[in-house]
Amino acid sequence: MGPPLRRRDPRRRELSRRDLLAGACLAGAAGAAPGPARGADAALYRRGNGADPETLDPHKTSTVAEATILLDLFEGLTTYDAGGTLVAGAAERWSSSPDGLTWTFALRPDGRWSNGDPVVAEDFAFGLRRMLDPATGAKYANVLFPLRRAEAVNRGALPPGALGVAAPDPLTLVVELERPTPYLLELMTHQASTPVHRPSLAAFGDAFSRPGRLVSNGAYRLEDFSPNDRITAVRNPHFREAGSVRIPRVAYIPTPDVAAAVRRYAAGEIESLDDLPADQIRSLRARFGDQVVLTPALGVLALMVNLRKAPLGDARVRHALSLAIDREFLAEAVWGETMLPAYSFTPAGLDNALPPPLMPGQDLSPLEREDRAVALLREAGFGPGGRALTVEIRYNTTDNNRNTMVAIGEMWRALNVATAFVNTDAKTHFAYLRDGGPFDLARMSWIADYSDPQNFLFLVESGNDGFNSGRYANPAYDALMREAAGTVDLERRAGILYRAEEMFLADLPWIPLLHYRHKHLVSPRLKGMRPNIRGVAPTRWLSLAP
Numbered sequence: 001m002g003p004p005l006r007r008r009d010p011r012r013r014e015l016s017r018r019d020l021l022a023g024a025c026l027a028g029a030a031g032a033a034p035g036p037a038r039g040a041d042a043a044l045y046r047r048g049n050g051a052d053p054e055t056l057d058p059h060k061t062s063t064v065a066e067a068t069i070l071l072d073l074f075e076g077l078t079t080y081d082a083g084g085t086l087v088a089g090a091a092e093r094w095s096s097s098p099d100g101l102t103w104t105f106a107l108r109p110d111g112r113w114s115n116g117d118p119v120v121a122e123d124f125a126f127g128l129r130r131m132l133d134p135a136t137g138a139k140y141a142n143v144l145f146p147l148r149r150a151e152a153v154n155r156g157a158l159p160p161g162a163l164g165v166a167a168p169d170p171l172t173l174v175v176e177l178e179r180p181t182p183y184l185l186e187l188m189t190h191q192a193s194t195p196v197h198r199p200s201l202a203a204f205g206d207a208f209s210r211p212g213r214l215v216s217n218g219a220y221r222l223e224d225f226s227p228n229d230r231i232t233a234v235r236n237p238h239f240r241e242a243g244s245v246r247i248p249r250v251a252y253i254p255t256p257d258v259a260a261a262v263r264r265y266a267a268g269e270i271e272s273l274d275d276l277p278a279d280q281i282r283s284l285r286a287r288f289g290d291q292v293v294l295t296p297a298l299g300v301l302a303l304m305v306n307l308r309k310a311p312l313g314d315a316r317v318r319h320a321l322s323l324a325i326d327r328e329f330l331a332e333a334v335w336g337e338t339m340l341p342a343y344s345f346t347p348a349g350l351d352n353a354l355p356p357p358l359m360p361g362q363d364l365s366p367l368e369r370e371d372r373a374v375a376l377l378r379e380a381g382f383g384p385g386g387r388a389l390t391v392e393i394r395y396n397t398t399d400n401n402r403n404t405m406v407a408i409g410e411m412w413r414a415l416n417v418a419t420a421f422v423n424t425d426a427k428t429h430f431a432y433l434r435d436g437g438p439f440d441l442a443r444m445s446w447i448a449d450y451s452d453p454q455n456f457l458f459l460v461e462s463g464n465d466g467f468n469s470g471r472y473a474n475p476a477y478d479a480l481m482r483e484a485a486g487t488v489d490l491e492r493r494a495g496i497l498y499r500a501e502e503m504f505l506a507d508l509p510w511i512p513l514l515h516y517r518h519k520h521l522v523s524p525r526l527k528g529m530r531p532n533i534r535g536v537a538p539t540r541w542l543s544l545a546p
Contacts, residue, residue, distance in 0.1 A: 044251055045249070046270045047270070049068055051254050067190075069233070072540070082541035090195070100182075100488040108240060114216050115197075123217075125166065132160060138192070140191070142154070186351070186450040197217075258276055265523070274519075281294075294338060298516070298535075300345060300346070300445065301444075305508070307470050308471055311389070318511065324369065353452070353498075360505075389418070393405050393408070394422045436465075442470075451533065477500055477503050481500055
């Protein structure tokens with residue numbers, strides 16, 4: 001079953017000592033600090049936020065930049081504290097039936113919309129139905145498929161009213177599930193679970209999310225949206241804890257050009273950035289010191305293997321290719337320490353999880369790994385002094401992706417492996433894989449929607465053709481995933497998922513390369529931002545020094 005589940009709050013995060021030291025407190029940041037804002041801007045938090053949102057309709061959004069804004073504007077039944085830990089939100093408490101299939105949420109009696117209207121349970125029930133109604137066209141509808149009859153509703157086979165949600169009274173919401181879902185509480189923080197101010201939707205239709213019309217229930221309300229410039233939100237005076245919200249105004253500034261965003265940060269025009277150029281991390285650290293904050297993230301970069309393509313269907317070949325990859329070099333030299341070497345599929349620090357199992361060879365030196373790789377290839381009829389192996393890697397085009405794949409090809413040369421490359425834009429790359437195009441190995445990355453090992457391990461279940469393009473099919477693995485899905489006991493479930501990942505690492509349908517890290521620049525003026533695996537920092541917990 002693996003090592004014992006940690007006896008602590010399962011929602012706490014485990015960060016490495018180096019990561020905690022890099023991000024702790026942020027009060028003693030060294031290096032050149034951006035100049036303080038003056039005048040009216042002194043009370044304005046200018047937050048670099050990736051890109052302009054396509055929409056602020058919470059049920060039609062799909063990007064991290066949109067989620068950051070919505071986390072300030074809306075409050076789910078649950079939410080996050082300053083350190084990314086899940087805490088009570090619009091619901092003050094909840095309970096679950098013994099079989100884990102029925103959850104009852106008690107809403108706070110002092111919940112208010114930004115126009116002063118009371119927040120009631122039907123606002124949440126209506127929002128969940130709208131999210132799954134196929135007429136909404138929600139991109140994230142499938143994240144709510146654990147709800148009873150959700151998939152049938154989203155397919156149009158049942159009406160939205162058949163969804164397993166009910167509001168028996170104004171302060172009680174009942175949610176029924178298809179199967180036990182330990183991560184349900186985190187799903188209730190997601191924008192997919194956002195409540196709707198029903199009178200605004202009735203009055204304005206799909207235009208209800210525009211400035212002057214959007215009524216929200218979070219710590220902030222929308223003030224203005226200037227495309228390609230900023231979105232501005234102001235403190236919501238009706239929020240139940242408005243008195244403790246210390247930043248009165250926040251501007252979300254699109255920063256698609258991260259190098260230009262760094263220059264704006266240096267000039268004192270932005271207090272924080274949520275992304276950094278990987279090739280500048282060393283120089284940024286030299287310049288800004290501890291204002292550069294790197295923390296583990298919920299993501300993995302891997303090579304998916306086509307198991308139906310000989311000789312890649314031979315596990316010895318897959319393990320040989322994996323052993324020959326110097327992940328430390330990729331993380332440090334190619335990615336500038338903005339990634340971590342991955343010797344497991346799931347990252348460390350997930351909720352409801354044991355520390356992940358590690359793939360064979362993690363404790364060997366690069367030369368010892370290469371020797372073992374050569375021996376495995378020779379067993380399979382390839383390798384130095386024998387038959388050459390030719391493989392092709394497909395990847396989506398970025399500088400870091402290209403450098404990563406070329407470096408891997410060079411590492412494989414010592415094994416008498418010749419590597420060819422095919423690169424396309426991201427849209428073409430992922431559509432090609434999803435549509436069943438032939439390949440040998442293909443770059444894949446996954447950023448989890450919630451902090452649970454299931455959100456990684458489900459990717460290679462049989463029949464999951466949208467992600468499992470390599471056609472991994474192991475009945476024993478599928479059986480473990482089904483067993484975990486029906487298990488309410490969290491410790492037992494964690495052990496089952498641990499065994500599933502052990503099986504994954506033995507079969508190696510994907511070759512894990514790197515785990516993602518969050519990359520931030522944080523001004524010494526900004527107080528209260530704490531590193532966490534989710535990378536969330538709700539503005540309501542932050543403050544600005546004079």
